[in-house]
Amino acid sequence: MNKLKEIRLKKGLTVKEAxxxxxxxxxxxxxxxxxxxxxxxxxxxAFCEGYNVKPNEILEYDEYITIDENNxxxxxxxxxxxxxxxxxxxxxxxxxxxxxxxxIFKHERKIEELQNGKKGN
Numbered sequence: 001m002n003k004l005k006e007i008r009l010k011k012g013l014t015v016k017e018a019x020x021x022x023x024x025x026x027x028x029x030x031x032x033x034x035x036x037x038x039x040x041x042x043x044x045x046a047f048c049e050g051y052n053v054k055p056n057e058i059l060e061y062d063e064y065i066t067i068d069e070n071n072x073x074x075x076x077x078x079x080x081x082x083x084x085x086x087x088x089x090x091x092x093x094x095x096x097x098x099x100x101x102x103x104i105f106k107h108e109r110k111i112e113e114l115q116n117g118k119k120g121n
Contacts, residue, residue: 003058005033007051021050039079 008018015033019026023046031037039047039058047058059082088096 002033002035004039004047007047007053007058008033011051018050022046023050038083041079044079 008015011018013021015026015029019029022029022043024043028037032039032043044055044058047053048055051058059079085093085096
């Protein structure tokens, strides 16, 4: 079941009631809940405010992302990336994680080399 639909049902709201809270049509809400429309940044914000939840509760990325009160929004590229990650197999996700860790290591090493070079001058 779609997480947005699950949250709406837990709150005891019908599609019609929820659409009024969110300021969208019932048809539009149904399309988002059923995966026929992508969740935009503005709609994510509307869901968060209307349902009084945090983005990670909607996107189901608790184990990947920590979101605090100062960082409640994603841009559309972030959402696209999160959706792509969600579609990966565990094996592909592990491989991607190793590559990301390598890139971070490479970046940190470059910074270290620059700092050491500056110290030597």
